[in-house]
Amino acid sequence: MLKISLPDGLLHEYASGITVGEIVRNAYGKKSGAVAALVSGEERDFSYVLEQDCDIEPILGETEAGRYILRHSCAHLLAQAVVEIYPEAQPTIGPPIENGFYYDFKMDPVGDEDLKKIEKKMHEHIRANHTLTREEHDNETLRGMFAKNPFKIEIMNDKIGMDVGSSAYRQGNFVDLCLGPHVPSTSYLRWFKLTGTSQAYWKGDSSNESLVRIYGMCFYSKDELRERERQIEEAKKRDHKKIGKEMELYMIDEMIGKGLPVWLPNGEILKSEIERFAIETEEHYGYQRVTTPVLAKRQLFEASGHLPHYADGMYPPMEMDDGTYYLKAMNCPMHHLVYANKKRSYRDLPLRIAEYGTVYRNELSGTLAGLLRVRMLSMNDAHIYCTIDQVAQEVGSNVKMVQDYYAAFGFEDYSFRLSLWDPERTEKYIDQPENWKKSEDRLRQIMDDLGVVYTESVGEAAFYGPKVDIQFKTALGREESMSTIQLDFAAKERFGLSYMDENGNQNDEVLVIHRAPLSTHERFVAFLTEHWMGNFPTWISPTQVQIITISERHADYAGEVASRLREHKVRVEVDDSDSTIGRKIRTHRKMRPAYMLIIGDGEAADGTVSIRARNGDQRNGVPLEDFIAGVTKEIKNRSSKLSLV
C-alpha cells in the first residue's frame, strides 16, 4: 500500500499503481475543479501512475498554475485543428503565456475567416472529448514520429540530449512533442477563444523562417472567460488614443508624417507641466541645462558609435555642401562635446548636463502607436559625468528621482529591469566584453545595494552599456519601457573625456550615466492618460476649472469668478451659453476638468460657488475665496488627489 498525503493533512492509503486522477476524484469528487496535480512538488497529469509514497495537491483550473496548463493544452488543441484543416502546416512551438497562449506554424498566412473555421474545428474536438495521452519514447522513436517536421527535430537537437528520450502527447490522431502536463481530455478546454494572428520568426530571430502565429485565450469556466472579455472592454476605455482624441491632447496628420505627433494646446499643457516639474526637481539635484541642435554632421555620429551600431534607428542622411548631416537620435554625443569643451577638474564632477528637446528616431513603421511609440521623442534628458567612485551615488539618486516622480504622478505598478548585452550578437554593441562584464557587475551591485527588486534581461542593453529600465504595462497589457538609467563605459574613450584629479594628474576614467527618468513626454503622457483615464490630477489638468452658468443672467458673476481664479493662475473656462445645465455638464465631462463650478442665483447672491466633482459628487454654497484657496493649494502641492468635494 502507498501512503499518500493530501492537503487535508491526513494520510491516505491506496494500492500501488493507482493514478493521480483516481486519487483526486476519490478525495474531491468528479467536480473537483482540478486539471492536474502537484505530486511531491512536481506537476503531473491525472494519468500519472503512482508507485511510491508522496504528497498530492490538486491544481485547480481557476488558479494561475491551472490556467497555464489549460492554455498549454488549448495550444495543442489549436494545433490539432490547424493540421487537420491545413495538412501542409507544420507546428513549431505553442506555449502558454500570460493571459493566453499561442502556437507558431509554418504555413500560409491565415485571416479572420480562417480563425473562425479553426475555432469551429476545435469545438468539434472538444465535443469529441479526446483523451490527452502521455507517451514516453526514446529518442529514435521520437525522431521517427516527427521526421517530417524539421522544427520539432531542431527542438530535440537543442533541448533534449541525443539519447535521452522525451515525451509526446496524443489526442485523437494528433500527437505533439511535449513535456506536459496537460488536462485529462479536450472537454476541459471549452471556454477558449482565438484572439488574433501575427507573423513571427522561428526562435524569435528575424533572420530565421517566417511563421504564422495564432493567439488565443482559455479558461476553466465561462465566467472567467466573460470576465476577461469584460476587462478587455474596460481597458479599451482607458486607451490614450481614444481619450487623447476626445480631450484634444494631440493629433497625427498624414501630411506631417506617421509617428510625428502634434501636441495640441491641451496636450501641450500636460507636457509643459511635466517639464516644469522636472526643471524644478533637477535644479534641486544640481543639473545644468543646455540646448543643442537637432542635427549634426556624420563625424559626430561616427565618433559616438551611432552610425556603426545604431544607423537603423536614425533617419537617412542629408547631403549638404559641407558634408553629410543626420538628425540626432540621442543627445549624448553633443553633451559629450559640452563636457569636452573645456578642461574639467575633479571639482566639476559629477557634472550633470540636462536638455529639454526632441530627438528623432526612425522606428519601424509597423511599431508606431499613438503617443506610445513615435518617431519624434521629446525628452527631459541628461548625462552625468562622474568618477567611478561617484557612480553608485548618482545612479542611486536617479533611482530615487524616478520613484519620487512616479509617486507624484500616482504610478504604483511598475518594475525595474537590469538590461544586459547579448554576447551572441556583438554586432549590436560596442564589442568590449571585459568592459561589459565590469559595468554590468557594477550596475547589478548598485541595484543590490539599493535594495531594489529587479529582473534581468539579456539583449536589452543600449549599444554603449547596460541599463536599468523601468517597465510598465499599458492598459491593454503590453509591456513597455518607461524611464531608463544607463551606464556608458565607451564615451570617455570615444570623446577623450578626462579631468584633473586631486594630485594634478589627468585622469580619463570618466563614466557617463544617461538618464531619462520621465521616459519621453509622448510615452509618459500616454501612460498618464491611461492611468488616470484622462481624469488628471488638478495641477496637470488642461482645464482645471470649468464654470457653468444656470442661465444667461449669471454670466457677469461667472466672469468675475473666472478672473479671480485666473489671477491665481488657475486654468479656467466659462460656459455661459444659452443651454440647459444638464447639457452643459454632459458636454464638458468629455474634457474632464478637475472641477466644475455651477453658478446660479444663489451663488451670485452670496458670493459662493457650487463645486461638482468628476464623479458627480457636489458641495454647494462654498465661499469663492475658500474654493480659490483650496484649488491653488492643490495645484501648488501637485497633489494627486482631488480633495475639494
Added chain:
RNA sequence: GCCACUGUGGCUUAGGGGUAUAGCGUCGCCUUGGUAAGGCGAAGGUCGGGGGUUCAAUUCCCCCCAGUGGCUCCA
C-alpha cells in the same frame, strides 16, 4: 520592415454593384433653465488615394497611403 485586419460628414456608426443611414456635435429658432440627452429646423459626405472590371463601383479586383493588433525593434 513583416503578418492579419480596418478606413463611410468634426466624432461614433448603418449599409453594400444603381452616387448613402442614424445618433452626437455644429448652426438657427423656440425654451430662461439647478446637475450625465427639452423641442423644432438646417447645413455638412468626390464612402482614405490611384488604377482596373462593369452600362454602372462607396461596394468586386490590384497597387499605394494611413490606422489597429501582433512579430522584430525600442523610450
